[in-house]
Amino acid sequence: MAEMVQGAVEDRGVVVIEARRELTEGVVELTLARPDGSRLPDWAPGAHIDLVLADGTVRQYSLCGDRWDAHRYRIAVQREDDGRGGSRAVHALRSGDTIGFGGPRNTFRLAPAPEYLFVAGGIGITPLLPMVRQAELLDIPWRMLYLGRSRERLAYLDELSRHGDRVHVHDAGELGRADLDTWRPADAATRVYACGPSRLLDAVEAWGAPPAGHAPRVERFTALTDTTAAATRFEAVAARSGVRVTVEPHETLAGALARGGVRVVTSCGQGVCGTCETDVLAGVPDHRDTLLDDDERRAGQCMFPCVSRSRGDLLVLDL
Ligand code: FES
Numbered sequence: 001m002a003e004m005v006q007g008a009v010e011d012r013g014v015v016v017i018e019a020r021r022e023l024t025e026g027v028v029e030l031t032l033a034r035p036d037g038s039r040l041p042d043w044a045p046g047a048h049i050d051l052v053l054a055d056g057t058v059r060q061y062s063l064c065g066d067r068w069d070a071h072r073y074r075i076a077v078q079r080e081d082d083g084r085g086g087s088r089a090v091h092a093l094r095s096g097d098t099i100g101f102g103g104p105r106n107t108f109r110l111a112p113a114p115e116y117l118f119v120a121g122g123i124g125i126t127p128l129l130p131m132v133r134q135a136e137l138l139d140i141p142w143r144m145l146y147l148g149r150s151r152e153r154l155a156y157l158d159e160l161s162r163h164g165d166r167v168h169v170h171d172a173g174e175l176g177r178a179d180l181d182t183w184r185p186a187d188a189a190t191r192v193y194a195c196g197p198s199r200l201l202d203a204v205e206a207w208g209a210p211p212a213g214h215a216p217r218v219e220r221f222t223a224l225t226d227t228t229a230a231a232t233r234f235e236a237v238a239a240r241s242g243v244r245v246t247v248e249p250h251e252t253l254a255g256a257l258a259r260g261g262v263r264v265v266t267s268c269g270q271g272v273c274g275t276c277e278t279d280v281l282a283g284v285p286d287h288r289d290t291l292l293d294d295d296e297r298r299a300g301q302c303m304f305p306c307v308s309r310s311r312g313d314l315l316v317l318d319l
Contacts, residue, residue, distance in 0.1 A: 015040075015073065017097045023076060023155040027123060028091050031065070032073040035098060039070040045130035046108035046193075046219070049073060050267055050275070051090065052100035059086040060273045062127035062195075062219075063104060064156075067134075073104075076155050078123035102267070107274030107291040108219040110134055113191035116142040117183065119204055119216075121196020122149075125156055127219055128195060132163070142166065145183050147200065149173050180204065188213030195219040209294065220272055220290040234310040238262040238319035239281055253305035253315075262319050264305055271307035278305055283315035 015032040023029050048060045065074025080087045110131045118128045135142040148154040150173040160167045170178045180203045188210035201218040209215035231249040245260040254264045267275035271289030285303040
């Protein structure tokens with residue numbers, strides 16, 4: 001997960017770049033620690049942190065190190081030369097530099113399952129590495145399909161090599177596009193976790209949920225394109241604050257609440273990072289995020305007001 005836009009972030013302090021390593025062409029790994037060496041907040045596989053860059057913009061990066069090392073975070077960042085500059089700023093960091101951070105936060109949690117299939121595209125390997133470690137620790141069978149334009153560009157192949165043929169690397173430059181449907185699990189109990197480019201995730205999501213099984217969980221780098229879908233006016237109530245606002249078609253729910261004096265902490269503003277997660281007390285959300293799966297959308301218990309709206313005339317939030 002990466003390349004978010006400017007916004008507020010829950011301040012968790014500062015980390016120092018303890019080590020910097022070029023993993024492949026265009027991918028740098030940073031090891032982060034507290035300047036005083038004290039422990040960092042705990043996290044679980046699938047979590048990410050916010051980094052607050054020098055110009056105040058905030059980017060999210062998946063934690064890809066050892067969750068049991070309480071004193072270090074590890075991230076790996078792909079440089080996007082035609083991106084908005086966040087990855088270039090992270091690549092410019094050097095050992096000894098300090099940077100603000102927020103989180104960790106987890107919108108891509110690993111649910112218990114008898115078996116896992118992990119699908120990684122390029123730098124999408126990062127949130128999946130701790131999941132692999134967790135599956136190994138719990139002795140749960142797993143397989144991984146790891147795709148990229150060339151092996152030389154795929155990070156952590158050395159780390160994964162000890163897992164033998166559990167990890168299948170698909171070099172698209174050599175072999176062409178992978179036939180993803182051959183990877184669709186035959187066993188409905190297998191849970192699928194995927195991270196990578198949109199086209200890959202669209203294809204994995206198209207597998208859908210098998211009967212009595214679970215739909216694949218995906219983590220996207222960018223917002224879904226339908227976040228700008230037609231919007232209508234509705235009323236929103238922040239129940240704990242006793243505030244009621246009208247959300248106009250041209251504004252976000254988070255923006256309308258802020259206008260009413262209820263601040264929702266946001267970061268990406270695109271429904272991809274999870275920072276603004278808010279519980280719903282009444283009403284039916286119009287989910288426009290990339291974070292919730294179908295079951296969570298149907299349950300309607302939480303939503304992301306930076307992008308999501310209301311299906312009905314009224315939404316009551318636990319704010
Ligand atoms: Fe990122 Fe709402 S601020 S999901």
